[in-house]
Amino acid sequence: MRAVTSESSSGNEYTDEFENSENSDDTEFWRKESSVRRIGEAPSGGRWRWQVFAAICIMALALLLLIITVSVIHVKFGRKFSTTETNIQNLTQTLVSVITRTRDLEEHGHKLLLEISSLEFNQETMQSMINDMSDSAQALRDTVSGLKCQINKIRNNNTQELCCPDGWMLFSTNCYFFSDDGMPWDAAKDECRKKRSELLVLKSRQEKSFVISKTRPLYYWLGLTDAHTGEWEWLDGTPYTIIRSEWMPGQPDDWKAHGLGGGEDCAHFHHDGRYNDDHCSRLYRYVCKAQASSI
Template identity: 50%
Template sequence: MRDTSYNEEHDDFNDTRDNTAFWRKERFSMIAASPVRSRWCVCVFIVFAILLLVIIISISLTKMNVDRRISAVEGDVKNLSQSLVTLINKIQQLENHGADVVQSVNRLRLNLNRLQTQAQDVITKVDNIQEAVTHLKCRFNTLQNNNTQQQCCPSDWQLFFSNCYYFSDDGKSWNEARDMCVSMKAELLILKSKEEREFVIKNTMPFFYWLGLSDERTGEWEWLDGTPYQMDRREWKPGQPDNWQLHGLGGGEDCAHFHNDGRYNDDHCSRNYRFVCKSHAYTV
């Protein structure tokens, strides 16, 4: 019995020692693992801190760049504002100057209108004087011819039968020539006879002269007073009138003129040709 209890106690003792050894080994393993885990935590913290520092630095640099660009933009906006103000001031000055110019132009226009009116009055007086001089010359010639009735024309006009004819030296369009004749109390030439036509041709050759013949109003040739023209091809250049439209002036040829040989030709009414005016002679 004793031996048995001894063995049992001995076995219990051995079991207790083995258990102590086991707990020591496990504690040692836990103590040994703690420093490794701590170092890993420190590394993670350091990496995190570095990343945070990099982010902070990047944000700071970005903010500096943004601030620098904003400053540059503000400077540009300020310069642009100054330029805009300067431009507005210049525009205002130009507007003021333009208003002064407009007023000056209006004053000049009024003065020009007055001068034109005065000039027209002078021209009218000169025309009246010329007409009076013509009458005096005509009356003087009448006295020289023993009171025989005389027909007279203004200065620079030619007498043929009972009409006076003016042969211009400068060129005008057909419409301008018509108006010029009217201003001289005459009309652009309307021919009434073969003899009259021959007289005019002698004074127009070899130049081009407008006469009062046109087909612009109705498409048919007529004299300026509305009298229809009786077509005679012998009076026209060969192949005329042809209403040629390739002259580049627009439209056709609606106005007649004397050619260099005295025959008629149709041409664009805007051409600048000499012209013949006709009026009744003075009788004293």
């Protein structure tokens, strides 16, 4: 009986161990299968909703940042646009002002040109009147000179007498005018013609001695030039042969380093009565010569 019982016990123990081992294996199997399912299965409903909510929050935050950024850019752009608009308005006003001033200047300039034209016309008219008055004054001087000659003739028992205008000097049969003011050679030539005379043309040594006695030690233009042909000649066309003793040492030299342009084409009396060539623009006195009148 004990043996049977022992065997039975041993069989039971074996059976239990076997059953237990099977149960243990089954348990491990289901545990592994359960783990596999957890890895591959979808999240639970609560976790999925949380992820959707987080995604929506992130999108809302991004949208908010975008709106803020756009708003800031819009404000800055609005300010710049406002500033630009103000600058454009200022430039427009400045342009309108410039156009208005330009029109005013054009109108003023037109009026000024008209005034200048009127003044030029008046100047020409006045110059013409002055010239007429000068001619009248010269004619009056000639008349007075004639009257003086007539008076002298009566005083001298009606003998013929040569006469010169007031302010002129008589030598031989000619009258000579020695100016007190200086002017260029061409102007002196014109002034002598206004006085119905010519810039001095010498014809004799005696005449030259007389003139020199009245000009020394000052400078006086005379009617001698080489401007027309390059050769020295008198204003009446008479050729002049250079005599060195009549000129200052080394003259004429046609000096060009004076800075006045060109050479020296006009002759004048130097301080001792000898000739010297100089630039025709120099302001020297002059001698006019005219035929004496007889009554």
